[in-house]
Amino acid sequence: MRYGILGDVHSNLSALRAVLECLERDVVDVVLSVGDIVGYGAAPEECIGVLRELEVAAVKGNHDAACVGEIDASYFNPMARAAVDWTRGRLGRADLEWLRALPMVLHFSDCSVAHGTLSSPEKYEYIQSVEDADPSLDAMHTPVCFVGHTHVPVAMLRMTSDPSRTAYTLEPQLDLDELSRALVNVGSVGQPRDEDPRAAYGLYDSDLAKVWVRRVEYDIAAEAHRIRKAGLPGMLADRLFFGV
Numbered sequence: 001m002r003y004g005i006l007g008d009v010h011s012n013l014s015a016l017r018a019v020l021e022c023l024e025r026d027v028v029d030v031v032l033s034v035g036d037i038v039g040y041g042a043a044p045e046e047c048i049g050v051l052r053e054l055e056v057a058a059v060k061g062n063h064d065a066a067c068v069g070e071i072d073a074s075y076f077n078p079m080a081r082a083a084v085d086w087t088r089g090r091l092g093r094a095d096l097e098w099l100r101a102l103p104m105v106l107h108f109s110d111c112s113v114a115h116g117t118l119s120s121p122e123k124y125e126y127i128q129s130v131e132d133a134d135p136s137l138d139a140m141h142t143p144v145c146f147v148g149h150t151h152v153p154v155a156m157l158r159m160t161s162d163p164s165r166t167a168y169t170l171e172p173q174l175d176l177d178e179l180s181r182a183l184v185n186v187g188s189v190g191q192p193r194d195e196d197p198r199a200a201y202g203l204y205d206s207d208l209a210k211v212w213v214r215r216v217e218y219d220i221a222a223e224a225h226r227i228r229k230a231g232l233p234g235m236l237a238d239r240l241f242f243g244v
Contacts, residue, residue, distance in 0.1 A: 001110055004028040005186045005202030008061065008148045009051075011041030011087065012190025012240075013226070015199035016050060018218035019189050026203055032106070034148035035061025035115035038099070039080065040191055041223065042230035044087045047190075048095045060102035061115040061148065062124040067091065068100045071124070079233040086232060110206035112145040118183070126150055130166040133183050137166060144174075144182045144211060146202060152194045153187035153213045176209040186213050197243035 004023035009016050023031060033056050038044040040063070051058060066073040066084045073084045091099075104121040106113040116124040119135035126149055127133050133156035136145065155174055157167045163180040174182055187200025194200075198215035205211075224237035 001206045002028045003204040004031045005146045006033040007186045008036035008188040010190035011038050011044040013043035013046045014223040015190045015218045018216045019199050019201045031056045033058035035059045036063045038087050039063030040083045042226040064099045112142045116149040118145050140181050143176050151188035154185050156183040172213045174211040192243040195243045
C-alpha cells in the first residue's frame with residue numbers, strides 16, 4: 001500500500017495542488033491528512049472541497065477545531081485568531097459539519113495518524129523533543145504514526161536494536177525495517193516553518209517499509225496575493241516566502 005501524507009494545509013490552495021500533483025505521479029492508494037486543513041491561508045472552502053472530493057482520510061487539527069467552536073481560540077496569537085474569525089465567516093454549513101466530524105485519531109493496519117500527539121490528541125500538544133515523543137511512541141500499535149502541528153519535518157525513532165531509547169533524525173528517508181517504531185512529522189503543505197518555503201509532504205510505502213519526506217515548489221506569490229486580497233494580516237503572506 002502506498003500512502004500520501006499531507007502535513008498542515010492551512011488553506012493554501014496553490015501548495016495543496018502542487019503536492020497532490022506529485023502524489024498523483026507517485027501513484028498512491030490512499031491520501032491522509034494530519035489536520036489543520038484551514039487557518040492562516042485564504043482558501044479554506046477550496047481546500048476543504050479538494051479534500052472532500054478526493055475522500056482524503058483526515059484528522060482534526062487545532063485550527064479546524066477552533067473554526068467550529070470546539071476549542072477556545074483566545075490562546076492563539078493575534079494573526080491566527082484573525083484567520084480563525086475570517087475562516088468561520090467564509091465556510092458554509094456543510095464544510096463546518098465536515099470539519100466537526102473529523103476524528104482525533106485514525107488507525108490503519110500499516111500506520112496511525114494524529115495532529116499533535118497520539119497519546120493525548122485532544123490536548124493539541126507539540127512534539128518538539130524526544131521526551132515529548134515518548135508518550136506517543138509508547139501508545140503506538142503500528143510501525144509508524146504521522147503527526148503535524150509544528151510544521152517542521154522530523155522523525156522520532158526507536159531502533160529495533162535498542163527499543164528502550166528514543167532518537168530522532170532529520171533525514172528525508174526512513175527504512176522502517178531498521179526501526180521498532182517511528183513517529184513522523186512530514187512538515188507542512190501550506191506553511192512550512194523550517195526555513196524551506198517549499199511545500200512538504202510524505203510518502204509511505206508499507207510493502208517496502210519506507211517513508212520519504214519530500215518538497216515541491218509552488219506559486220508562493222499567488223498564494224500571498226490571495227491572503228492580502230482577503231484582508232488577512234500581511235505577515236501571513238510574507239512568511240510564506242521564507243518558510244518561517
